[in-house]
Every structure is written in structure tokens, then in C-alpha cells.
Amino acid sequence: MGLRFGLELCALAALAYGGWHLPGPAFVRILAAVGFPLVAAVIWGRWVAPRASRPLPDPHRLIPEWTVFGSATVALIVTGHPWLAVTLAALAAVNRWALHALDTSTGGERL
Template identity: 60%
Template sequence: MRIANLGLRFLLELCALTALAYGGWLAGGPHLWQRVLLAVLAPLAAALIWGRWVAPRSDRKLADPLRLIPEWVVFGAATAVLVLAGHPVLGGVLAVLAAANRFALWRLQSDTDGRAIG
């Protein structure tokens, strides 16, 4: 069960980055270079936040429950992008699955890198 939840977690992270790239593309402006720039910078910003404070191998990984802050900044931004882009169902699915997955990992007493906690 832990492996399945960790796999889902990774898939949800990729979905969040994809949603942010999509949002960057839509918000990019009239010129192609602006769209490309924002489609790259939005997920890059999220990846930097994730890599610094959430990623399993980060040397600055936050402990629970503080780690929820950057997690929900990334997933919340991705959800907001999907809702604002006219895809409220996708945004809702992403938010619900991310929250359910985090809860399941907590109940399984598993860190987000698969190590047992507690």
C-alpha cells in the first residue's frame, strides 16, 4: 500500500508541475516568447520550492507539519490555475487526490520518501 501511495504522490507532483506550465502558457501574453517563458518559469519556481523544502533528499527538508506549507503552496497554486483556466473539475480532483494521498501516507506512518516515521 505504501508503494502505491508513493507512486500516486509522484504522479500528483508531475500533474501539479504540468498544471503550472499550462497556467504559465495561458497567462503568458500576446507573444510566443512570453508564453514559453512563463510556461517554463512557473513550474520551475514550484520545483525550486519543492526541491528545497519537500524533496526527500533535500538537506533543508522541513519536518511535518511545517512541510505541509510548501506542499500546499505548490498543490494549491496548481489547483487555482486549473480552476481559473476553466477546469474546475480537474482542479478539484487534483486537490482532493493530493490531500487524500498525504493523509494516506500519514496513516501508513510513511514519510514522502517511503521511510517509516514515528
């Protein structure tokens, strides 16, 4: 679960980084750098987090989960960091597989 939390933070950081590197005036870049991770955090907090307001059951939880990780991966690729993107995506996939193999939900409960 510690790796999972670290990956979530990396995804938020990647989205902020991607937003900051959008072309355009500074205020648009600031809005994107704050807005992209904020939207991801809302998605995560509503449907994926251990204490989500409306938690989705596995495997439906994969949709918002991979939306966040996929967006972060795309942000890293677009900003010229393909190895970081591959690393983030691979670690997120391995972590998700490990949780499934251990019969543990993304909230840490045994299934």
C-alpha cells in the first residue's frame, strides 16, 4: 500500500508538471498545473481511495484508476519523459496485479 500511495503522488506531480508545460500564457499554465491534479484528486477521492465517498467495487474501480494513471503517463510522454512514463505505468500495473494476487482491494482490505 505504501508503493500505491507513492504512485498516486507521482501521478499528481506528473499531471501538475504536464499542466505547467502547456503552451500559452502563464495564467493558463498555472490553472492547468493546479487544475489537472485537482481533477485527478477528486476522481480518486470519489471512486478509488480507501475512504472514497462513493467507492466503486473491483474491477469497476479500474476505470477511474487508469484514467488518472493513464493521464499522468500521457503528460510525461508529451513533456519529453518517456522513460518516466513507462516506469510509472509499469509500476502502477505491477502494483495493481500484486494487490489482485494478494486478494487485497485498493483500499487495503482483504477480499
